[in-house]
Amino acid sequence: MQSNTIRTEVLQYIQDHNLTQSEFSTRANINSGSFSRLINQNKPFSMSQLDGITKAMGLEEDYFYPRFVVECFTLTAPDWRRLRPFLIRCAEVGRPDCIELILSNLLDNTNYGSLLFEVAEELFHSQYKEAAKLIYESVSVIEKYQHSERLALCQYRLFSLSLSDNLALNLRAATRFEPYANRLEETDQLEAIKHLAHVYVSLHEWHKVDTLSEEMYRLASIQYELSLHPKRKTSEYKRPFRPFYFYMLYARLLQSAVYEQYEDYEKAIEYTLLYTNADVWIQDSSDEASLIIKQFNDFSTVNLFLYQLLAGNLETLTDYVEYISRQPDEIFHALTNIVKVANKFDINIDDILDRFQEHIPFKTYNSEFGEYNKPIKAEEYSSFLADLGKYRLHQGHSQGIDILLEGLEFAGKINSESNIIKCLTLFNRYREWANYDQLQKFNNLNSEVYQSHEKYPFSSVY
Template sequence: MYVITVRRELIVLVPAPIRTLRSEIEHQMKIHNYTLSKLSQQSGINNGHLSLILNANPPRPMTIKQLDAIGRAFDQPEGWLYELYSEECFRHEKVSRPRVIPYFIKCVQIGRFDCVEAVVSIMLEDLKSSLLILFEVAEQLFHTGLKQESIPFYRYVIENERNNFSDIFVMSQYRLFVASQGLDAEENWRAVIRFEPYRKRLPENIQLDAHLKLANLCFTLQKWKDMERYADELRELATILYKNELRKKNSDKISEPLKATYHLVAYYGLGFLLKALALKHQGFYEQSKEYTLGYADLSWFETLDETGQFEVKRFQLWAKGNLFTLDMLIGNIGVLPDYLQYLRVNPHEILPGLVTIVKAANMHTFQIEDVLHEFSYEISRFDKYEDVFKRGLHLRFRFDLATYYFQRGKYVEGIDTISFCIALCQGMNSDETFLLECIKLYEEHKFKT
């Protein structure tokens, strides 16, 4: 940039002064009439440190916290001079890990992704060290709840790591899969497709969670065959790791216990439970019963601590409810009173329980008005759920309830229910096939009201 200076009749192009962190700070000191001591007092930064930052040759690099403190001393907004901070991130042509990581975290927190991109473009000239730093930033963001904000950093790693078997590449694929999940069904399925090839390259303890998340996500997407496959893989992996834990227990060698999010018995039981669910939704009720019995009593599982014992009891409870479910779907309506009592005692099971009851009523033509009345308050609150799993169940409940009303000639109630279901589908960008089913049901009955 140049500044035009006129000297008599001669026009001279004079280079404009280059803006730097220190020149801007010095300019503010003049405006506010601050001495070094005054700035130290206002910012809380040691006077000697400030002198080294501003006057030493070469100057001491400042941290992002120090820049923020100086900005507050001058009543500047958050993020002041962040676009100039990149000069502090590099020394001797190498990136400074202690300064760049806090800088990136703060940029993300205040939405200055422009600053991140500018520094990353320089960092990527030295991939080996830079990718490790970018991965660390992503991990910090991910584990502090900023999952969406971590996505660009995981993508930097994925797009620039040449070794597709490296730990940071595979873990970045997994974190991206987890962070990308939301209410958009199409994006969730794309996340599954992107991640699937890498699931078995993860450490085994993390593979447990990966297979569990894949199976759960396929449940919400109604991809029953894929859900079966991931449930099988989860069960097989849990079995292998269980045998390994038994060998460790019986060995004289001291070894580290398995580190996983849940107790190993939970993964083993969930392998059966998810398989049973996938079979149930395909209409294979007797097969589903077999897998349900597979987790109904896991008390034989060794290495059960207090947490493990708690998980065993939970699976016993779930198996009881799911066996009621399967009996209902097969046509054994006599279990309905016992099933309703089970739901009263376990209110968190009301949504999936009503899904089953309405479906069974449609299949075997029995009345459920009393059931709908009893749980009318809970039904009125189903649309409050934000969890993608429960929202998927809610969609299925509304669709089957509309079918129930139409079968009994209650066309006004049916149209209201299927219209609500269509609105829910559109709001969460649900599976297009399911949306078309809803529209078809609406079109078949709209003139019967």
């Protein structure tokens, strides 16, 4: 039956059920005269006609879809008025195979680049992201020699859609997209650079974070100054996802994190002060501006405590703990830092860990300022488990072995190379503390991590 045309199968159904064409057309909600012409013409049905026919025959909605694609390209020249609604319907009912069939027939025709891009955008914003991804990939192929902004936006969408908890795959996505970032409109560039920076933060590629942050600040400051001009204020122009001053402040926040990792705490404090008390220069009295200013002031307060701690000023630990106790969304992040401080300066923090036990493990990505970046938080939790295992073992608690095994398993799941190495190294250092079951679990995890690393090697994407 699959070799038959849709028309042939419809006629066979009418015959088998002893119907007249008029009776069937009534069931299919198609005008009898129109149905008669459809049956006698060698042309594809429209989407609405196909829906009516399929329903009248009592078949699954997508029963004829593969043959419909074939007939759209064999019975007549491609008709976008027929293909466009079909692409959207395939996304709605989950038929990526049919979308791929259509796209494979359009790849050689550059005239379809803009039309397909519009459909991809509609599907992307309607949350049909897998279908949108297929179409963006095809548009990228069609326009690969055009060097257009549309090509850059396709690559940006593909980058966004490719991000996951797998850090190695995120690096591949970032590496693929980064050459296209500067082809985007400047208002889109800012959000794109932020997402790129997030990938490199999760991978501890701090030199990349520094470079991207400086570019973010440069672009945002130029656009912010332009936005203050009287003519710009009254004109219509594409606004960024967040206000320009948000990206200026966020760039400085990222740079303070860079210098924290470089252990240059004086420089980290210097950059922290640059996103403090932004109400002095931000010319915006909106509620959004007030929230952003509060957000960065809170970041500033907690980070100034942290950098003093990391620099060895341990007297500030009590104030730091009391401050974060009033910031529930920040407690887990603060605990990761407190454990690092404890390991660095060999201090006992058991009472602090007991006090905030309910915040271990990390439970939410939400905060009063929005949702935290998931890959960054996943990597942070992976690092926390490794550091906490080290702390427990150093304090003489054998439960540190189980924590290290948990950390190794989690690091393997997200392919966090740095934390895999950290957990492996620490476990081998304290191997004599492990019992038989723990050693067996370690060997199994070690094997799984090795296989995963062979599948997603970081070095293959550089």
